[in-house]
Amino acid sequence: MSDSIFTHAPFVRDPRKKDLDIERTLKEAGFDPNLCMQCGTCTASCLSGRWTAMRTREIMRKAAFGDESVLSDPDMWLCTTCYNCYDRCPRDLKVTDAIIQLRNIASARGYVSDKHRKTVDILHKTGHAVPINDKIRAIRKELGLPELPPTIFCYPEEIKKLGEALFQLPPKPESPEEESD
Numbered sequence: 001m002s003d004s005i006f007t008h009a010p011f012v013r014d015p016r017k018k019d020l021d022i023e024r025t026l027k028e029a030g031f032d033p034n035l036c037m038q039c040g041t042c043t044a045s046c047l048s049g050r051w052t053a054m055r056t057r058e059i060m061r062k063a064a065f066g067d068e069s070v071l072s073d074p075d076m077w078l079c080t081t082c083y084n085c086y087d088r089c090p091r092d093l094k095v096t097d098a099i100i101q102l103r104n105i106a107s108a109r110g111y112v113s114d115k116h117r118k119t120v121d122i123l124h125k126t127g128h129a130v131p132i133n134d135k136i137r138a139i140r141k142e143l144g145l146p147e148l149p150p151t152i153f154c155y156p157e158e159i160k161k162l163g164e165a166l167f168q169l170p171p172k173p174e175s176p177e178e179e180s181d
């Protein structure tokens with residue numbers, strides 16, 4: 001079991017680079033494919049898997065074998081990064097970090113669900129993943145608060161800078177069967 005959540009491997013890879021490969025990325029994330037014994041503890045620990053079709057062991061097995069179909073697998077996006085699997089893996093493999101890094105590769109190749117694309121778009125435009133709406137503005141006003149909280153919402157120039165600095169998602173892959181959603 002992982003000793004501490006503070007032992008994450010540093011995320012040094014830049015998702016904008018196209019030379020990302022699965023094996024190297026897994027190792028950098030702290031997941032040595034040779035050490036995974038396919039025990040399934042990660043799947044059994046996964047709260048997301050209780051409610052969805054996501055099977056953590058299956059994802060890690062595909063990745064460990066360098067099976068690139070894992071990148072277009074929409075189930076990978078059902079991981080909530082709760083770190084249960086990371087804490088319970090008997091081989092101390094950093095499963096969650098590996099999934100996050102796999103998502104980086106997937107994103108760089110355009111495998112991002114429409115819903116996640118929409119969220120990124122909102123983040124670019126507002127600086128927040130969940131933007132403030134008219135109803136919340138009205139409630140704030142009623143409560144005697146400024147319509148906007150003192151966050152990046154109040155600084156359009158900063159939103160612009162943030163939008164420019166954020167990773168721009170590549171277009172979706174052309175082949176319909178390769179699309180993720």
Ligand code: SF4
Pocket residue numbers: 035036037038039040041042043057060088089090091092093095
């Ligand atoms: S819990 Fe660890 S060793 Fe077991 S299948 Fe998952 S990643 Fe592999």
Ligand code: SF4
Pocket residue numbers: 042045046047048049056078079080081082083084085086095096099
């Ligand atoms: S980190 Fe992701 S894969 Fe691991 S248990 Fe949580 S939801 Fe499941």
